[in-house]
Amino acid sequence: xxxxxxxxxxxxxxxxxxxxxxxxxxxxxxxxxxxxxxxxxxxxxxxxxxxxxxxxxxxxxxxxxxxxxxxxxxxxxxxxxxxxxxxxxxxxxxxxxxxxxxxxxxxxxxxxxxxxxxxxxxxxxxxxxxxxxxxxxxxxxxxxxxxxxxxxxxxxxxxxxxxxxxxxxxxxxxxxxxxxxxxxxxxxxxxxxxxxxxxxxxxxxxxxxxxxxxxxxxxxxxxxxxxxxxxxxxxxxxxxxxxxxxxxxxx
Amino acid sequence: xxxxxxxxxxxxxxxxxxxxxxxxxxxxxxxxxxxxxxxxxxxxxxxxxxxxxxxxxxxxxxxxxxxxxxxxxxxxxxxxxxxxxxxxxxxxxxxxxxxxxxxxxxxxxxxxxxxxxxxxxxxxxxxxxxxxxxxxxxxxxxxxxxxxxxxxxxxxxxxxxxxxxxxxxxxxxxxxxxxxxxxxxxxxxxxxxxxxxxxxxxxxxxxxxxxxxxxxxxxxxxxxxxxxxxxxxxxxxxxxxxxxxxxxxxxxxxxxxxxxxxxxxxxxxxxxxxxxxxxxxxxxxxxxxxxxxxxxx
Numbered sequence: 001x002x003x004x005x006x007x008x009x010x011x012x013x014x015x016x017x018x019x020x021x022x023x024x025x026x027x028x029x030x031x032x033x034x035x036x037x038x039x040x041x042x043x044x045x046x047x048x049x050x051x052x053x054x055x056x057x058x059x060x061x062x063x064x065x066x067x068x069x070x071x072x073x074x075x076x077x078x079x080x081x082x083x084x085x086x087x088x089x090x091x092x093x094x095x096x097x098x099x100x101x102x103x104x105x106x107x108x109x110x111x112x113x114x115x116x117x118x119x120x121x122x123x124x125x126x127x128x129x130x131x132x133x134x135x136x137x138x139x140x141x142x143x144x145x146x147x148x149x150x151x152x153x154x155x156x157x158x159x160x161x162x163x164x165x166x167x168x169x170x171x172x173x174x175x176x177x178x179x180x181x182x183x184x185x186x187x188x189x190x191x192x193x194x195x196x197x198x199x200x201x202x203x204x205x206x207x208x209x210x211x212x213x214x215x216x217x218x219x220x221x222x223x224x225x226x227x228x229x230x231x232x233x234x235x236x237x238x239x240x241x242x243x244x245x246x247x248x249x250x251x
Numbered sequence: 252x253x254x255x256x257x258x259x260x261x262x263x264x265x266x267x268x269x270x271x272x273x274x275x276x277x278x279x280x281x282x283x284x285x286x287x288x289x290x291x292x293x294x295x296x297x298x299x300x301x302x303x304x305x306x307x308x309x310x311x312x313x314x315x316x317x318x319x320x321x322x323x324x325x326x327x328x329x330x331x332x333x334x335x336x337x338x339x340x341x342x343x344x345x346x347x348x349x350x351x352x353x354x355x356x357x358x359x360x361x362x363x364x365x366x367x368x369x370x371x372x373x374x375x376x377x378x379x380x381x382x383x384x385x386x387x388x389x390x391x392x393x394x395x396x397x398x399x400x401x402x403x404x405x406x407x408x409x410x411x412x413x414x415x416x417x418x419x420x421x422x423x424x425x426x427x428x429x430x431x432x433x434x435x436x437x438x439x440x441x442x443x444x445x446x447x448x449x450x451x452x453x454x455x456x457x458x459x460x461x462x463x464x465x466x467x468x469x470x471x472x473x474x475x476x477x478x479x480x481x482x483x484x485x486x487x488x489x490x491x492x493x494x495x496x497x498x499x500x501x502x503x504x505x506x507x508x509x510x511x512x513x514x515x516x517x518x519x520x521x522x523x524x525x526x527x528x529x530x531x532x533x534x535x536x537x538x539x540x541x542x543x544x545x546x547x548x
Contacts, residue, residue: 076459096544097464104462114457118270130268131463175461 026088027052027183027214028073028106034081035068042068046082046244048237050183050216055209055232057225058218059247060239066218069239070185073216074106075099087182104132107176111188113168115160121167122147122156125175132179143178150174150204166197173204183214190221198224206231268458269451269471275443279476282439283483283528284490290432290528291491291521297425298520299511304418307411314407315388317346317377321401330375333399337379340394342386349376436480436528437535444476444539455547469540473533480532484525492521 028050035043042065050056050073058066071077072084075091084091086102094102115124126143129135147153150170155163163171169189176184184205190198202224209215209232219225228234236247317337321329330348337346349357351369354376358366388406395402448455451472458468495512513520 097466100459100462100464103460108460110460114453114460116268116270116454116457119267123267127268127457128461131458131461131467179462 026050026085028087029085030072030079030082031085032082033072033079033084035065035072035077036080037068041242043072043239043244044081044242048244050214052182052214053209053212054214055206055228055234056216057228057234057236057247058216058239059220059222059225059236062220064239065242066239067187069244070108070187070216070218073183073185074103074108104128104179105182107179107181107184109169109172109176109184109186109189111191113160113172115168115171117160120157120159121152121163121171124160125152125171125178127175128179134179146174146178151200165192166194166200169193169197169201170204173201177208177213181213183216184208186215186217188219189217190219190224195223199227202228202231266471266474269447269454269475275447275450276479278443279440279479279532280483280486282436282443283480283532284487286432286436286439287484287487287524287528288491288494289487290429290524291488291495293425293428293432294520294524295495295511295513297422297429298513298517300418300421300425302514304415304422307418308415313381313383313385315379315381316405316407317379317395318403318405319375319377319399319401320403321375323372325401326375329399329401330377333377333395333402336391336394336398337377340386340391342382342384343379344382345380347378349378433527433531437531440476440480440532440535441539444472444536445543447476448472448540448543452547455544465541465544468544469537472540473536476536477529477533481525481529484528488521488524 026049028048030046030048033043033046034041046069058069060066068077072079075084075086075094078091086094086099087105089098089102091099115121116127119127122143123130125147126135126139129139129143144153144156147156150173152167152171152174155167155171160168160171169192173184173186173189176186186205189201189205193201198221205215205217206228217224217228225234225236229236238245238247317333319326319329319333334346334348337343354373355364355366357376358373388404392404395404455468498511
């Protein structure tokens with residue numbers, strides 16, 4: 001696998017697919033956000049502005065609400081208090097289709113990857129293109145480039161259950177970036193892979209950040225954060241006691 | 252219109268996002284086929300009832316009978332008198348006394364061909380054909396009772412009306428059955444679509460994760476159920492039409508049961524059953540998808 005982007009893949013990832021205007025735009029903004037579920041408040045008074053091309057880590061103990069926080073960031077959950085704005089639009093004012101269109105600008109990598117097991121790896125990676133009606137023959141060439149970038153060229157026809165943990169994470173990352181999103185949110189992307197593979201995935205994410213993508217990674221892996229900080233300017237956020245804090249400098 | 256366009260222009264990749272297997276496939280195909288089969292028979296029943304009502308109405312509406320019961324020596328005189336009355340009655344186009352052979356033919360089904368009608372006290376029958384305007388039955392009865400005491404006018408109204416009404420009701424029931432079949436088809440496909448949507452909640456979650464709109468997700472299910480309903484209904488319609496074609500044809504003598512087929516342009520009507528089943532499936536699946544996607548949001 002090559003973590004260095006070839007020219008074609010770089011061009012594809014930089015290609016503007018949604019006629020978006022990035023100049024000075026805020027990508028994701030949370031203002032005094034709270035989220036309650038089952039009578040209890042999971043998150044409270046959270047404010048954050050994800051600037052374009054920024055790199056963030058999100059840490060915190062298990063059950064602190066990292067996944068919930070990420071879901072709020074891509075509109076999968078509605079805040080019970082405050083405002084979440086995706087690309088300057090308040091989620092509360094958006095209908096489901098508008099949220100879906102915004103989500104095409106946000107690539108999400110789940111810890112469990114969330115594939116459609118009856119489709120091949122290539123079809124799963126191309127799913128965002130199919131769902132947005134952009135699965136043209138030209139895109140097939142781009143898809144091959146992208147699969148080469150994440151080191152899955154020989155696994156295009158495999159079904160997701162046939163992949164190893166690392167292959168699944170790379171496939172999930174490829175699917176997350178195929179629409180050339182502005183933001184990539186990754187939930188424990190290295191949770192099921194060994195150290196070497198987590199370094200490979202990190203390099204891919206750093207490469208994407210250098211291309212101007214905003215990255216947020218939820219992780220327990222402090223070694224990964226330290227490794228990242230040697231390569232990129234990253235903010236480390238921590239969810240503790242339902243609140244979001246800037247983590248200590250020791251990280 | 253946009254839905255139809257979506258059905259026709261859907262690409263294979265979009266169709267594959269929903270897993271193909273599941274009992275809902277067989278349920279939809281079977282229910283669509285069974286309902287189309289029943290719908291074609293209900294249609295045939297309704298059309299045959301309509302034809303029967305029309306035929307009875309036409310045949311009986313313009314004909315009536317005068318029955319003369321008299322002693323044999325007075326029969327001829329009373330018949331002549333009755334014919335004279337009828338010929339001078341406005342609204343009667345023709346009046347003709349039945350011959351002995353014709354009366355014998357009428358009684359033949361009950362008494363056999365060798366009945367000596369002329370030796371029996373059988374009433375003389377006079378067949379009346381009305382003009383399109385018809386005649387005044389009450390006035391004619393009064394005249395006959397005054398001039399031909401043994402004559403009784405039977406204008407068939409008494410027994411024609413219930414028959415025509417029954418045939419009309421049967422036609423109405425046929426159409427009502429078709430509506431109920433359409434509603435039952437819609438209900439079954441709604442159940443199948445609900446089950447398929449619920450079973451594919453994870454697929455829906457993944458599609459939403461990658462930015463699929465509700466219309467795209469619904470479209471994948473709607474297309475599948477509509478095409479299945481179309482296929483199932485086509486099979487059911489073909490089987491029903493074959494069944495109707497194989498029914499014995501006894502012509503006019505066969506009456507209602509053997510006249511259950513389609514005639515003339517009515518053969519086009521069964522061809523409409525599969526597309527109508529598809530439209531019902533489309534509406535039912537769209538409504539189910541809208542509701543389930545709202546609940547899963």
